[in-house]
Amino acid sequence: MAFLDIRTLRKAYGSAIALDGVDLSINEGEFVTLLGPSGSGKTTLLMSIAGFTRPDSGTILLDGADITGVDPEDRNFGLVFQGYALFPHLSVANNIAFPLRVRKWDKARIAARVDEVMKLVGLDKLAARKPRELSGGQQQRVAIGRALAFGPKILLLDEPLSALDRKLRDTMQRELKRLHQETGVTFVFVTHDQEEAYAMSDRIAVFQNGNIVQIGSPREIYRAPASRFVAGFLGGNNILSAQTDGAQLDLFGIRMPMPAAYDRTRHGDGAITVWVRPEDIALGDVAPGAVCFSVKVADVSFVGTSERVTVITADGQELSVLAPSAIARELTPGSTATCALLPSAIGFLARE
Amino acid sequence: MSSFQRWAFGLTVPAALLTICLYVVPILQVLALSFTEPTFGLGNYVEMFGSAAIGRVVRTTMIVSAVTTVLTIVMSYAVAFALVHMRPAARRVALFMVMVPFWVSVLVRAFAWITILRRNGVLNSALVGSGAIAEPLELVYNQFGVIVGMVHYMMPFAILLLYANLSEIDPRIIQAARSLGARPVTIFTRVWLPLSLPGLAIASLFIVIFSLGFLVTPAILGAGRVLMVAEYISVQISSTLRWGVATALSTTLLLVVGLLVAVAARSPALRAAFEGGRR
Ligand SMILES: Nc1ncnc2c1ncn2[C@@H]1O[C@H](COP(=O)(O)OP(=O)(O)O)[C@@H](O)[C@H]1O
Ligand SMILES: [Mg+2]
Numbered sequence: 325m326a327f328l329d330i331r332t333l334r335k336a337y338g339s340a341i342a343l344d345g346v347d348l349s350i351n352e353g354e355f356v357t358l359l360g361p362s363g364s365g366k367t368t369l370l371m372s373i374a375g376f377t378r379p380d381s382g383t384i385l386l387d388g389a390d391i392t393g394v395d396p397e398d399r400n401f402g403l404v405f406q407g408y409a410l411f412p413h414l415s416v417a418n419n420i421a422f423p424l425r426v427r428k429w430d431k432a433r434i435a436a437r438v439d440e441v442m443k444l445v446g447l448d449k450l451a452a453r454k455p456r457e458l459s460g461g462q463q464q465r466v467a468i469g470r471a472l473a474f475g476p477k478i479l480l481l482d483e484p485l486s487a488l489d490r491k492l493r494d495t496m497q498r499e500l501k502r503l504h505q506e507t508g509v510t511f512v513f514v515t516h517d518q519e520e521a522y523a524m525s526d527r528i529a530v531f532q533n534g535n536i537v538q539i540g541s542p543r544e545i546y547r548a549p550a551s552r553f554v555a556g557f558l559g560g561n562n563i564l565s566a567q568t569d570g571a572q573l574d575l576f577g578i579r580m581p582m583p584a585a586y587d588r589t590r591h592g593d594g595a596i597t598v599w600v601r602p603e604d605i606a607l608g609d610v611a612p613g614a615v616c617f618s619v620k621v622a623d624v625s626f627v628g629t630s631e632r633v634t635v636i637t638a639d640g641q642e643l644s645v646l647a648p649s650a651i652a653r654e655l656t657p658g659s660t661a662t663c664a665l666l667p668s669a670i671g672f673l674a675r676e
Numbered sequence: 677m678s679s680f681q682r683w684a685f686g687l688t689v690p691a692a693l694l695t696i697c698l699y700v701v702p703i704l705q706v707l708a709l710s711f712t713e714p715t716f717g718l719g720n721y722v723e724m725f726g727s728a729a730i731g732r733v734v735r736t737t738m739i740v741s742a743v744t745t746v747l748t749i750v751m752s753y754a755v756a757f758a759l760v761h762m763r764p765a766a767r768r769v770a771l772f773m774v775m776v777p778f779w780v781s782v783l784v785r786a787f788a789w790i791t792i793l794r795r796n797g798v799l800n801s802a803l804v805g806s807g808a809i810a811e812p813l814e815l816v817y818n819q820f821g822v823i824v825g826m827v828h829y830m831m832p833f834a835i836l837l838l839y840a841n842l843s844e845i846d847p848r849i850i851q852a853a854r855s856l857g858a859r860p861v862t863i864f865t866r867v868w869l870p871l872s873l874p875g876l877a878i879a880s881l882f883i884v885i886f887s888l889g890f891l892v893t894p895a896i897l898g899a900g901r902v903l904m905v906a907e908y909i910s911v912q913i914s915s916t917l918r919w920g921v922a923t924a925l926s927t928t929l930l931l932v933v934g935l936l937v938a939v940a941a942r943s944p945a946l947r948a949a950f951e952g953g954r955r
Contacts, residue, residue, distance in 0.1 A: 376851055396854045403855035409848035413870045422866070423856035474857065 327510060328373070334381035335368055335534075342368040343379065344534035350478075355504050355511045357521040358533025361557065362434035366514045368534075370480050373512060386477070402471030402479040402509075406486065408463045412454040416466050417442070417451040423474040437473060444503065445469040459494045470502065472495045478510045485520060497523050501603065510630050518558050519534065530554050552673050555599040562643050568593050575588075575670070576637040580615045583667040594674040601648040604669035607633060607661055614664040619643065621655045635663065694883045707930070720924035730908070730925065737904045740819060740894065741887035744826045748883050749829070749876065752834035757868070759835070760842045769870040782829060786896040789825045790816055804890075810902050825893040830886060841875025842868075877946045879953035885933050905929055 325348035335343040342365045350356050358366040371377035374385060375396035384392045391399060415498050420441050424434045442448045447467040455463055464484060471479055480498075485493045501524050504511050515521055521528045522542040529539045538550040549555035556563050567574040570593045573582050610616055619635035622642070626632075631652035633645045645663065655661055710720050724730055755774070759767055775786065791818035792798045802811035815821055843866070853863045891906040898904070905925060912922035940946050 374855060376854075396851070397857050399855075400857065401855065403852065405848050405852060407848065409845075409846060409852040411849060411867065422853070422858070423786065426857045426859075426862055472853075603827060609711075 325355075326350055327387060328512075329383075329385040329388075330369070330373070330383070330422070331383045333369065333372060333379045335372065335379045335636055336363075336376060341534050343372070343382075345382070345537055345553035348529060348539070349537060350512065351512060353510055354506050355501075355513065355524060355529045357513045357515060357525040359515055359518060359521040359528050359533060360439045361531065362516055363488070366516075366531050366533040367482055369531075370482050370512060371477070372512050374401055374403050374480050400474070400477050401434045402474075402476035404464075404467045404471050404479070404481040405485045405486045408455075408467040408484075410463055410466055410470070410606060412455055415452050416458070418465055420456070420470050420473050422470065426591070427474060441473045442468045444472070444506070445470060446499070450668045460488055461496065463486065464496060465499075468500075469634065472509065476509060478512060483514055483516070483628070486517070487517070493520070500524060525668075530557070532557075539626075549671070550601065552597055552599075556675060560602065560644060562602065562652045563599060564598050564641055566596055568596055571640065573667070573670070576617050576641065577639045578615055578617050578665050583670050585668070585670070586672055590674050591672040599673065600643075600665065600669060602632065602644045604665065605643065605645045606653075606664040607645055607647040607653050608664075610662075610664045611666060615663055615668050616664050618660055618662050621657050621659050623657055623659055624652050624655050635661065636653050680953065706923050709919055709929045710927050713920035713923065720920040721834065721928075722919060724924050727921075728748055730921075732780070733903050733908045736902060737888060738821070740822055740826065740902065740904060741884055743823050744830060744887045745821075745880055745883045747823065747827045747829040748834050748840075749880055752831050752838055752879065753872070753876070755835045756803055756838035756842050759839050760845075771839075774832050777828070777832050782892050783896070785829065786825055786893050789800070789828065789897055793821055817901055818903050819898075821897040822894045822902045825897040826887060826890060829885050829890075829893055833886075834883055835880060837879040838872065838875045841872055841878070844873050858900075874946060877940065879945060881936065881940045881946070885936060888933060889929060 328348075328350040330346060330348040330350075331362055333342075333343050333346045333413060344365075346365070346369055347667070348356075348369075358369060360366055368377055370416060372379050375391075375398075379392065386399075390507055396403075407494070411422065414422065417438050420438050421434050424437055429437070438451075439448070442451060446467065447462065447465050447466055450458065455466065458466065467484070468479075468481075485496050491615055495504050497520060500513075505522075513521075513524065525542055527539060528545050529536045530545065531537070533551050538545060538554050540548075543654055545554065546558065549558055549561070550564055555561045564575065564631065568582065568586070570588050572579050573586070573597065574580075606614070619636060621633060621635050623634040625634075626649070627646075630646050631649050632654050633647050633655060634644050635645060637643055643663070687844055711717065713720070759774075762770060780788075781885065783849045790797070794800070795812045795814075797815075799815065803809045804812060815824075849871070850863060850867060853867050858866065889906050891910060893906045894902055897911075898907075909922045909925050909929075912918045912925075
């Protein structure tokens with residue numbers, strides 16, 4: 325049995341269904357990320373685990389014990405809010421000591437633990453500061469330290485990094501990963517940013533309209549998105565229509581041998597939907613075994629390490645391609661170019 | 677200054693002139709009387725500090741003001757605390773009820789309290805009729821009656837001031853406290869109360885200042901038996917015509933209020949309140 329077991333959790337706000345029978349099992353010490361677009365029910369699930377949201381039905385089991393009706397103050401879960409929610413009237417040290425004072429630890433033990441936690445989150449020199457005298461990243465560390473101080477069974481984090489700038493976000497991602505490894509606490513992390521999810525998680529649960537539509541390791545989810553929604557939400561995949569008779573694939577009007585990943589019973593035949601990653605399409609150079617097709621360039625935009633080229637295929641489908649700058653610089657909108665694609669890079673989606 | 681700013685500034689000039697001509701100058705004139713009436717010098721102040729009658733009036737004023745402030749603040753805090761915890765629909769109704777007294781004249785409210793509190797009034801009749809007491813209680817024309825009337829007058833102001841402060845407290849901070857294991861009593865003493873200090877300071881200051889100079893309610897519900905500073909001044913001016921003493925007392929009251937504001941403005945809690953949301 326899993327450490328934290330969530331069974332058919334349902335929650336509706338009037339006619340808006342926030343959770344539509346969510347099942348999720350989390351192992352002890354795991355780093356699980358709830359990933360999905362805004363409004364898909366991530367916060368509702370996290371707050372149900374924390375005890376602040378009462379689900380309409382379903383159960384939450386911790387180590388086999390039903391905690392669905394237990395008050396948040398009795399759950400012993402750490403919670404890090406979007407916007408931190410630090411006590412503005414207390415110093416950094418007193419914020420971190422708060423859960424320990426509440427638990428009536430003796431003075432010496434509190435002092436020792438506060439020291440330890442401040443070192444853990446890298447705040448040892450700021451003990452006397454008030455929250456308003458800290459930067460966003462430092463406040464974030466206080467919030468995490470405070471939630472970890474009392475040795476929670478689970479740490480719940482609701483988009484804690486979304487307010488930080490990119491550089492700080494990368495640092496905090498590594499920090500969170502380190503804290504997870506050092507403390508061994510189970511982390512449940514909410515985000516709408518797939519890169520954040522990939523960088524930190526053992527497993528990712530993808531949310532859509534109050535349901536978990538796929539759960540797996542970052543690599544599994546990246547390699548095999550389970551639905552059109554997941555394929556589109558993750559990594560800006562190209563979602564394309566194709567034709568098949570079961571033996572050969574017809575994509576952009578080009579017939580090619582059927583890739584091995586295809587399974588007629590799961591993926592169906594006739595008009596089907598496939599996905600292709602932008603980085604799996606080559607512009608210009610042709611690898612052995614690739615199929616080539618000519619396209620019309622619609623747009624070239626610089627995205628940092630490479631260029632994102634938008635092209636239109638012969639059958640009028642829009643395709644996003646990531647290409648090295650050296651190649652993409654030669655292209656102007658309106659010109660024609662040749663693309664190459666390995667059939668093995670084509671992904672199939674289950675019939676819906 | 678941009679032309680817009682000049683315009684905006686210019687718009688305040690008529691009001692400022694009116695205030696200075698019709699308010700500040702007359703007040704200064706009245707206060708000057710305390711040094712010139714009936715003879716030039718500090719005679720009025722010497723008399724004031726030596727007078728046993730004025731001593732009693734000042735003591736009554738301080739006791740009534742202090743009790744009024746404490747009762748008003750405690751009860752208003754309870755109401756404001758309930759307000760922030762209500763559902764929006766219930767809160768709209770409750771806030772409306774809080775504001776109803778603003779539309780009733782202070783005179784009407786004072787006389788309404790007399791009909792409730794006097795010997796054969798509503799409350800005493802009910803208590804005697806139900807057999808709870810044998811003799812009617814003395815509920816009005818004494819300090820008790822004055823305090824009831826004043827607390828009733830002050831509460832809407834205090835409730836609104838405290839509600840404005842409490843509703844600014846981020847509910848997630850309270851949730852954070854719960855997630856850290858704090859029970860309701862701890863959350864109240866360690867989170868709500870410290871975070872409402874600015875509101876409590878402002879509301880208390882407001883009520884104290886208001887009480888010290890309160891005239892109508894103490895005059896009606898005290899019926900001359902609970903003499904407070906404002907009524908005493910009014911009597912000296914309109915009946916006994918001792919303008920010198922009256923203006924000396926007014927000057928002192930103004931100084932005391934000014935001093936209270938100055939001290940309060942230096943307290944961190946109040947500074948935070950004036951700085952607004954930045955706590
Ligand atoms: N307190 C609430 N009252 C009404 N509707 C809510 C409330 N909380 C969430 N919802 C609705 O439930 C759905 C899921 O919300 P939420 O869990 O906050 O999504 P997410 O965190 O994934 O952005 C949304 O449609 C939202 O509008
Ligand atoms: Mg959310």
